[in-house]
Amino acid sequence: MKDMDKSFKKDTETEFPLREELRPHQVTAPDGQVIEVDPLQDYFCQEPPKVHRKSYVRIVEDFYNWARAHSLWILGFGTGCGAIEMRPLMTPRFDAYRYGIQWRATPRQANLMVISGYLSVKTLKRAIRAYEQMPSPKYVVGLGSCTINGGMYWDSYNTIKRLDDYLPVDLYIAGCMPRPEALLAGFMDLKKLIRKGQGEGANKYAENFDWYKENQKAVIKDWDMPDYNW
Amino acid sequence: MMRDLIERLTQRYKLGAPVFQRADLTFVDLAANDQLRSLLLELRDREGFTHLVLLTAVDWLEEGRFQLTYMLNNRDANQTLALRVYLDREVAVGETIHDIWPTAETYQRELREMFGIDFPGSPRVDEEFILEGWTDLPPYRRDFDTLAYSQQTYRDRPGRETTDPRTHMKHKLYPEG
Ligand code: SF4
Numbered sequence: 085m086k087d088m089d090k091s092f093k094k095d096t097e098t099e100f101p102l103r104e105e106l107r108p109h110q111v112t113a114p115d116g117q118v119i120e121v122d123p124l125q126d127y128f129c130q131e132p133p134k135v136h137r138k139s140y141v142r143i144v145e146d147f148y149n150w151a152r153a154h155s156l157w158i159l160g161f162g163t164g165c166g167a168i169e170m171r172p173l174m175t176p177r178f179d180a181y182r183y184g185i186q187w188r189a190t191p192r193q194a195n196l197m198v199i200s201g202y203l204s205v206k207t208l209k210r211a212i213r214a215y216e217q218m219p220s221p222k223y224v225v226g227l228g229s230c231t232i233n234g235g236m237y238w239d240s241y242n243t244i245k246r247l248d249d250y251l252p253v254d255l256y257i258a259g260c261m262p263r264p265e266a267l268l269a270g271f272m273d274l275k276k277l278i279r280k281g282q283g284e285g286a287n288k289y290a291e292n293f294d295w296y297k298e299n300q301k302a303v304i305k306d307w308d309m310p311d312y313n314w
Numbered sequence: 315m316m317r318d319l320i321e322r323l324t325q326r327y328k329l330g331a332p333v334f335q336r337a338d339l340t341f342v343d344l345a346a347n348d349q350l351r352s353l354l355l356e357l358r359d360r361e362g363f364t365h366l367v368l369l370t371a372v373d374w375l376e377e378g379r380f381q382l383t384y385m386l387n388n389r390d391a392n393q394t395l396a397l398r399v400y401l402d403r404e405v406a407v408g409e410t411i412h413d414i415w416p417t418a419e420t421y422q423r424e425l426r427e428m429f430g431i432d433f434p435g436s437p438r439v440d441e442e443f444i445l446e447g448w449t450d451l452p453p454y455r456r457d458f459d460t461l462a463y464s465q466q467t468y469r470d471r472p473g474r475e476t477t478d479p480r481t482h483m484k485h486k487l488y489p490e491g
Contacts, residue, residue, distance in 0.1 A: 205446065
């Protein structure tokens with residue numbers, strides 16, 4: 085962009101120190117035994133995600149996709165302005181339940197993540213954690229122009245501009261903010277994508293895992309979680 | 315009422331010329347930072363300005379100083395008084411007032427993070443407030459360029475267009491020119 089100020093240089097040198105409680109330390113068990121713990125290694129499984137293979141028979145895979153398309157459970161994770169549009173959507177006014185779309189309270193029970201607007205770096209960290217905890221196959225929908233190209237937060241120091249650099253997005257719904265009708269249309273489109281076998285976000289994430297991690301770590305400076313925390 | 319009050323206070327404090335912004339809102343500079351505490355205490359305990367509305371800062375980059383605004387409210391008289399004090403931008407250390415108004419603690423944490431103004435002795439002032447893992451200049455300082463920072467940090471999606479609002483509206487309203 086032409087109006088970039090060349091004189092300002094971002095500080096790329098300073099590293100953010102690891103938080104005290106996450107550094108390797110010793111713990112004394114009740115029976116007096118002293119145990120060395122490295123919280124980031126020991127408390128989590130480090131296994132990277134694996135690509136989920138398609139079944140060998142086409143008709144079986146189609147059947148799976150049909151079933152997947154009719155089982156969308158949204159994680160109730162609200163960020164940005166768009167989260168407010170989900171309230172009328174899940175209540176009688178627009179009533180998404182009649183399309184078989186429901187909201188769940190925890191990532192373990194959901195397979196569709198709706199990023200409902202701008203993501204600050206701080207929220208991105210939580211979004212990544214929540215996404216990785218969801219069971220596959222899982223889908224991500226980006227809502228509004230903020231997730232597409234930064235929207236009106238295009239010059240903000242603390243919000244990301246392209247969601248697909250950090251999470252595998254299956255579908256974007258444009259608007260600022262999109263109305264509940266647009267969301268419903270978007271969910272219908274998502275169902276079509278899944279039935280066609282194109283809802284492969286989780287596999288894309290597993291295949292390009294290193295690329296995603298690199299992008300994520302480039303903006304989240306105090307990376308205080310394991311690389312894959314499911 | 316405010317004129318009387320300022321007049322009375324000017325006899326003992328180094329106040330600048332007051333600005334009577336509205337009938338219920340007055341701004342006044344305080345030239346001596348060491349008088350801040352006693353002035354705030356006097357306003358709170360004797361003059362009925364019991365409520366700290368806000369504590370905020372302005373970065374006067376060209377003049378090399380920060381302005382701190384202490385806005386106080388007198389509920390009974392329906393009057394708001396904003397005191398402005400100035401800090402050297404290089405030093406950027408203010409006096410904590412968390413013992414006068416406990417809410418100031420939160421404001422001071424915010425100022426510490428966003429402007430880099432320190433308030434020694436204020437509880438938890440060195441902890442992170444909103445930002446997480448921030449290593450650059452405090453983002454509300456005016457020498458921090460948020461556009462350049464975002465361009466150097468987050469990737470753009472090609473195809474985004476920007477229009478100058480003025481030419482755009484001119485073209486829209488008067489297409490013939
Ligand atoms: S796209 Fe618009 S409505 Fe959505 S989060 Fe961004 S600014 Fe808010």
